[in-house]
Each structure stands twice: as structure tokens, then as C-alpha cells.
């Protein structure tokens with residue numbers, strides 16, 4: 538999570554920030570519903586503390602839209618329909634639209650069959666995957682999501698020094714109270730964190746990156762190559778890679794995310810950029826209905842008692858605390874809704890610049 542925003546951050550109220558982002562996507566050519574959906578999703582990532590997947594993405598999303606890499610008003614189209622399983626093509630529509638549609642279909646099918654498997658390919662960037670697990674949780678369902686990014690290679694596999702994986706996130710949602718949401722990239726750090734470190738923000742862990750000769754590195758130039766202080770950062774510029782998390786186990790999870798979300802859906806595994814610099818998310822999701830499996834109340838009781846027991850574990854450090862997945866995000870959401878969303882001044886300026894360019898009135 539990106540809770541370590543430097544002291545000079547500007548605090549923007551959640552509601553005006555969401556309204557500004559919505560107006561930017563309206564001006565960029567999305568209809569009101571889609572613009573609102575994208576704004577809600579991006580702001581939701583900031584509220585959850587995942588700033589690398591929040592409103593900082595606005596200028597890049599707008600550029601992708603203008604370049605035709607992502608298309609407004611597209612719906613996920615059914616390619617194969619087997620009832621309890623279906624394959625959808627996102628047709629390069631906004632990920633926030635087509636992944637939400639894939640999730641809605643998974644919910645509908647799991648409600649009738651007890652379980653459903655939904656493949657989605659060719660989705661525009663779907664953002665924070667936890668949002669789709671939360672959509673399923675609201676419907677009382679468990680969900681598991683394997684995700685990859687076709688056209689993006691940033692991560693070296695365990696034992697290697699060359700890029701072979703995308704940051705391939707993995708996510709599981711469980712409808713307990715409060716819900717359990719495990720949601721992370723399978724890279725040691727998100728690319729957004731390398732970007733922040735390159736701009737003078739929080740330094741990377743010493744083993745986050747790997748050079749072509751196998752030396753471990755915390756230097757963003759390993760990923761970007763040489764860069765000017767205020768200039769752009771291009772991951773294609775560096776010779777090294779981000780490392781997969783968790784040694785051979787995390788690397789193995791990244792591997793299967795690529796196989797399930799990329800090869801099985803037909804969207805393609807991580808690899809060299811395909812068409813005109815276009816990247817696309819693939820997602821294979823499994824939806825499970827506890828009600829169909831047996832006694833839903835007994836499941837919830839057992840799960841919630843277990844969560845409480847795990848959390849009762851003696852902390853490793855004085856004053857520490859064991860948290861369940863999803864808990865840090867829930868706490869930060871409450872705080873940021875009340876106090877505002879901290880943005881780095883450069884990030885806020887880039888959003889304002891984007892708004893002005895599109896003729897969207899900006900707050901004073």
C-alpha cells in the first residue's frame with residue numbers, strides 16, 4: 538500500500554476529486570455512466586491506499602483513449618457460453634466497464650449454478666482487482682481472480698534476469714464481516730513504486746530489482762535506464778527487471794496467472810508489446826456461492842471465528858497487530874473519506890493539466 542505519501546502531499550476531498558475525474562472522462566468522450574464508473578473505481582483505489590492504481594492513472598488513461606488503445610462505450614461480448622462457464626472478449630473497452638460486466642455475469646451464473654468460471658480477454662486496464670472481488674462479496678460470493686497483462690513484460694522469473702512476466706495480480710475475496718480481500722501484484726513491488734522512487738519518493742527495498750548480470754538492485758535506472766529528473770520514465774529503457782515476489786513460490790503464482798488469464802482466455806500471455814503499444818488485461822475468475830455448498834451461516838461462523846483467532850496471535854513487535862487481508866484498505870478508506878485523498882503535487886498537477894487541456898473547469 539502507498540500510505541507513505543511525502544509530507545508535501547496535497548489533500549483533496551474525495552467527492553470533488555471523483556467529480557473532477559468523472560468530468561475529465563466525460564470530456565474525453567465517455568458517456569456519463571462509464572465516466573462515473575471509471576472515476577469511482579480510480580478514486581476507490583486511492584481510498585484503499587493503492588495510489589499506484591488510482592487517479593494518478595487519469596492522464597495515461599486519457600492518452601490511451603485518444604490513441605485508440607482503449608475504446609469508450611464497449612461492452613464485453615460473449616465468445617463461449619457453457620452456462621457455469623463463459624469466455625468474454627472485452628473488445629479493448631475500458632477495464633472498469635468490461636471487468637465489472639464479467640463479474641456481474643459470474644455473480645448471475647454462480648447464483649444459478651452454485652459456481653461459475655468466467656474468462657475475460659482483451660480488457661483495457663482493469664485497475665485494482667480487489668474492486669471486482671468486492672463486487673462479488675456484495676452479492677455474498679467468494680471469488681478468485683487470476684490476472685495478467687498481455688503486451689507488458691516487467692518481471693523476471695525466479696532464477697532468471699530477463700523480463701518474462703507482467704505484474705500479474707492475484708486476488709481472492711471472501712464474504713465475511715468484515716470481508717477478507719487478498720489482492721496483490723506478483724511482482725516484488727508494483728511498477729508505480731519504482732516510478733515513485735525514481736522521483737525521489739520512498740526508496741525501493743534493496744532486492745526489488747535485478748540487473749542483467751544477476752546483481753540485485755534498488756536503483757530505478759535498472760528498470761528505466763538513464764532519465765532526467767523531471768523527464769518521462771519508460772520501462773522499455775532499462776536493461777533489468779522487477780523481481781517476482783516470494784522466491785520460487787511467488788514466481789510460480791505469476792507463471793500460472795499468465796497461463797490462466799493469458800493462454801486460456803486467448804488474450805495472450807505477457808510478451809513483447811503487440812499492436813501499437815496497446816496493453817490489455819486478461820482475467821480468469823472463479824465465483825463460488827457458499828449457500829449452494831452447504832450451510833452458509835455455518836461457513837460464515839467458521840470463517841469469522843477463524844479470522845478472529847488468527848488476529849489474536851501475539852504480535853511480533855511490541856504494539857504491533859496481526860491484520861486480515863483487506864483490513865489495511867478498510868481502515869485507510871475510512872480515514873481518507875473523512876480527511877481527503879493525499880496526492881503528490883506532481884500527480885495533482887498532471888490531472889489538472891489533463892483537465893485544462895480537455896476544457897474541464899478545475900477547482901481553485
Ligand code: NAD
Nearest residue numbers: 538663664665666704706718719720721722727860862863
Ligand atoms: P500490496 O503489496 O499493498 O498488498 C496488498 C494486499 O496485502 C492486500 O490484500 C492487503 O490487505 C494485504 N496487506 C497489506 N498489508 C498487510 C498487513 N500488514 N497484514 C495483512 N495483510 C496486509 O499490493 P500491490 O502488490 O502493491 O498491488 C496493488 C494493487 O495493484 C492491487 O489492487 C492490484 O490488484 C493492482 N494491480 C493491478 C494490475 C493490473 O494489471 N490491473 C497489475 C498489478 C497490480
